[in-house]
Amino acid sequence: MNEHNEVAVNAGEHGSLPVRAVLDGEFVNDTAASIRGSWKARLRAWWLHSPRVPTALKDRSHAKDAAKVGVVAVLRSPLRFLGAVVRGVVVAVRLWRSWVKVADYRDAAEQSEKLADKFTEIRELTLFRWKVTAAVVVAVPFLGAVALLVYGPTVLWAAAGFVSVGLAILGRRKDGSPGRKAVLAGPRTLTWTMDPQVLVDAFRDAKLIGKDETLRLVERAKRIGEGWAVTVDLPATRKATDVIKNREALASALAVDEVQLIVERVRGAGGHAGRVAMWVADEDPYAAPPLRTPLLGVSHWDAWRPVPFGRDARDRRIDLPLIWTSLLVGAIPRQGKTFATRLAAAALILDAWVRLYVADFKAGKDWSAAEQVAHRFLAGDDTEHILALKDWLEELVSEVQGRYARMRELDDVVCPESKITPGISRDRSLNMPVTAIFIDEVQVPLEDRTPVVVQGKKLTAGEYIGELLTWLAKKGPAAGIILVLATQRPDSKTIPSGLRAVLGSRFALRVMDWRDSNIVLGEQMNTRGYDSSRLLPSHKGVGILRPDGDTQAGADVLAMTVRTYYMPNEDWQTICQRGRVLRDAAGTLSGHATGQDSVPVLDHAAVAKVLGAASVTVAEPANMVELPEPLASVVDYLADDLESDVRAFVPTAELVEALEVEPTGFGRQMGELGCRPTRERIPTQNGTRQVRGYLTADIRAAIDAYRDGTILDGEVIGDDQ
Numbered sequence: 001m002n003e004h005n006e007v008a009v010n011a012g013e014h015g016s017l018p019v020r021a022v023l024d025g026e027f028v029n030d031t032a033a034s035i036r037g038s039w040k041a042r043l044r045a046w047w048l049h050s051p052r053v054p055t056a057l058k059d060r061s062h063a064k065d066a067a068k069v070g071v072v073a074v075l076r077s078p079l080r081f082l083g084a085v086v087r088g089v090v091v092a093v094r095l096w097r098s099w100v101k102v103a104d105y106r107d108a109a110e111q112s113e114k115l116a117d118k119f120t121e122i123r124e125l126t127l128f129r130w131k132v133t134a135a136v137v138v139a140v141p142f143l144g145a146v147a148l149l150v151y152g153p154t155v156l157w158a159a160a161g162f163v164s165v166g167l168a169i170l171g172r173r174k175d176g177s178p179g180r181k182a183v184l185a186g187p188r189t190l191t192w193t194m195d196p197q198v199l200v201d202a203f204r205d206a207k208l209i210g211k212d213e214t215l216r217l218v219e220r221a222k223r224i225g226e227g228w229a230v231t232v233d234l235p236a237t238r239k240a241t242d243v244i245k246n247r248e249a250l251a252s253a254l255a256v257d258e259v260q261l262i263v264e265r266v267r268g269a270g271g272h273a274g275r276v277a278m279w280v281a282d283e284d285p286y287a288a289p290p291l292r293t294p295l296l297g298v299s300h301w302d303a304w305r306p307v308p309f310g311r312d313a314r315d316r317r318i319d320l321p322l323i324w325t326s327l328l329v330g331a332i333p334r335q336g337k338t339f340a341t342r343l344a345a346a347a348l349i350l351d352a353w354v355r356l357y358v359a360d361f362k363a364g365k366d367w368s369a370a371e372q373v374a375h376r377f378l379a380g381d382d383t384e385h386i387l388a389l390k391d392w393l394e395e396l397v398s399e400v401q402g403r404y405a406r407m408r409e410l411d412d413v414v415c416p417e418s419k420i421t422p423g424i425s426r427d428r429s430l431n432m433p434v435t436a437i438f439i440d441e442v443q444v445p446l447e448d449r450t451p452v453v454v455q456g457k458k459l460t461a462g463e464y465i466g467e468l469l470t471w472l473a474k475k476g477p478a479a480g481i482i483l484v485l486a487t488q489r490p491d492s493k494t495i496p497s498g499l500r501a502v503l504g505s506r507f508a509l510r511v512m513d514w515r516d517s518n519i520v521l522g523e524q525m526n527t528r529g530y531d532s533s534r535l536l537p538s539h540k541g542v543g544i545l546r547p548d549g550d551t552q553a554g555a556d557v558l559a560m561t562v563r564t565y566y567m568p569n570e571d572w573q574t575i576c577q578r579g580r581v582l583r584d585a586a587g588t589l590s591g592h593a594t595g596q597d598s599v600p601v602l603d604h605a606a607v608a609k610v611l612g613a614a615s616v617t618v619a620e621p622a623n624m625v626e627l628p629e630p631l632a633s634v635v636d637y638l639a640d641d642l643e644s645d646v647r648a649f650v651p652t653a654e655l656v657e658a659l660e661v662e663p664t665g666f667g668r669q670m671g672e673l674g675c676r677p678t679r680e681r682i683p684t685q686n687g688t689r690q691v692r693g694y695l696t697a698d699i700r701a702a703i704d705a706y707r708d709g710t711i712l713d714g715e716v717i718g719d720d721q
């Protein structure tokens with residue numbers, strides 16, 4: 001299986017491993033000339049790359065696989081032969097019945113409505129064929145007895161051999177053979193591990209490959225962990241991303257729950273766009289008790305290393321990089337949001353050089369242990385807390401500005417780019433430590449309507465905090481500011497789209513529906529096969545992680561399902577106490593942790609100026625204007641099909657079912673948005689049928705019209721309608 005997909009795997013089970021230097025260099029291939037000269041090397045290169053040489057002869061592992069396949073085939077051959085003979089008998093009896101009943105002639109007569117005319121003829125023929133049958137039934141044993149007398153039993157054995165081979169050929173499994181598929185084929189689960197044809201059938205049943213297409217087995221099924229893994233190549237032009245997208249259909253075809261089926265595209269050197277690695281767990285991988293965080297076993301952690309976050313279904317360790325990015329965690333209540341956020345905090349707490357801001361708008365006990373290490377801490381959801389957060393954020397905006405100014409003055413050796421480095425972050429004289437701000441239940445301050453005046457402009461505190469967070473998420477990471485936001489209400493009204501767009505990493509635990517999942521994970525993620533509303537309520541702490549694109553994980557896999565480590569309150573308290581001891585020893589305790597809750601010194605005008613300049617750049621481009629419902633959902637549902645013009649027409653029934661909307665209201669709202677239904681003929685199993693639906697061109701035109709402002713909230717502006 002593809003090891004590249006492992007996210008920062010084994011980056012450090014122990015916090016004390018040294019970080020190796022990264023060397024920059026260029027690969028110079030000076031062996032080319034000698035290879036060109038050697039015929040042996042050329043022959044070897046041809047042998048290894050030629051599609052005509054069977055893979056089994058190319059390397060040892062494929063040869064081993066081929067030998068295994070051979071041995072299994074030989075061992076199974078008597079059973080397969082017997083099966084083929086039995087099927088052959090069934091086919092032979094069916095053929096005889098149809099012959100004796102003169103079925104073809106009868107059908108032809110029936111179809112031309114001349115059965116009555118031909119009845120006597122057919123009866124005569126039937127009688128004659130019965131007579132032939134009777135004659136054969138009498139003659140065969142008689143001839144057998146004569147042969148037995150004349151030549152002895154050998155001839156009977158030979159005849160039995162010939163007949164059984166004939167029946168086996170007649171009964172061999174062949175695509176399209178009529179009448180050989182049992183209606184109830186028995187459990188499909190795991191049969192595919194023995195018989196790749198079952199896997200091919202499953203891909204066909206799930207409509208991932210066509211009727212005449214097949215798969216190429218790259219690696220035969222083998223046991224990995226608590227499940228079976230197999231790698232296959234799809235037929236040319238079929239895409240691995242489509243298999244990921246339709247994982248549920250494939251799970252159904254393989255008769256397993258979709259949480260048991262992991263499908264990944266194989267990337268990197270050994271992979272391509274049509275290579276799929278599948279892993280099927282024996283049972284629900286999240287049913288086992290959760291694992292405790294490995295952070296408990298380390299004395300300290302380096303914030304510059306990815307944070308141990310959880311395990312995927314295959315029990316591979318998933319680490320989450322936090323430096324130079326920010327994280328949004330979203331879920332409905334009681335799914336493990338605070339636990340997941342605290343995991344990120346725990347790793348940073350164990351680095352004495354990290355400065356922490358903790359705002360707990362849940363106002364519970366979950367975060368109180370962090371008081372002993374936090375530079376700034378608040379717990380509560382009153383106006384005073386919201387205004388305090390506003391002050392912190394303003395303080396951080398000024399801090400970021402100051403850091404950029406100071407970094408400009410540092411020499412190129414200390415600061416090669418306008419980005420902080422581990423060295424800068426730990427240099428006390430520079431005073432630029434990695435600073436992380438954790439805001440639990442961030443929807444509380446974002447929805448607050450307390451009026452604030454910013455440079456003469458009246459805003460609600462929520463709007464202003466949204467702007468400050470957006471600015472910090474954009475500019476802060478390079479200056480060493482990490483933003484971690486958790487919300488129980490991941491809807492588009494609560495988290496402004498401008499803010500969402502700049503939060504690099506996302507973690508969605510279970511949410512109510514696919515729209516909320518898309519709000520956390522990003523637009524159209526459900527159509528790519530990532531929808532956290534499908535997670536089970538019993539799977540606490542299980543969510544879909546979409547790490548920042550900069551990371552190895554982000555480049556290799558778009559997103560993955562992860563079960564976070566379990567860190568109950570006592571473990572959390574232990575880690576916070578350890579963090580306090582570390583900070584005490586390093587002399588980095590400050591602010592709230594030392595009992596000095598200083599009021600931030602703020603230059604409101606300077607902050608407002610910075611934001612004012614930024615809001616021009618943060619403003620969304622015209623084509624990002626949020627579409628009204630139900631158009632937004634239609635766009636989300638059709639996804640690439642809409643953009644790439646794959647489908648010219650979408651039936652209304654399909655949209656109504658997929659979006660779970662009421663048909664009449666849906667039609668009216670679409671009409672108000674300038675999108676009128678039409679009738680088209682679509683192919684069905686019984687020929688073609690005329691159905692109501694929408695032309696994708698019309699949908700695209702409605703989107704453009706809305707974005708251009710030609711249509712506003714159902715009102716058509718202009719006279720072209």
Ligand SMILES: Nc1ncnc2c1ncn2[C@@H]1O[C@H](COP(=O)(O)OP(=O)(O)OP(=O)(O)O)[C@@H](O)[C@H]1O
Pocket residue numbers: 290331332333334335336337338339340362488540541542563564565566567
């Ligand atoms: N990784 C995990 N494994 C098993 N159980 C977990 C895990 N993470 C969280 N839980 C369980 O889920 C429960 C809810 O977790 P948490 O308090 O983080 O939820 P929440 O989403 O923050 O809820 P709320 O929105 O009400 O604050 C916890 O009490 C814990 O028992």
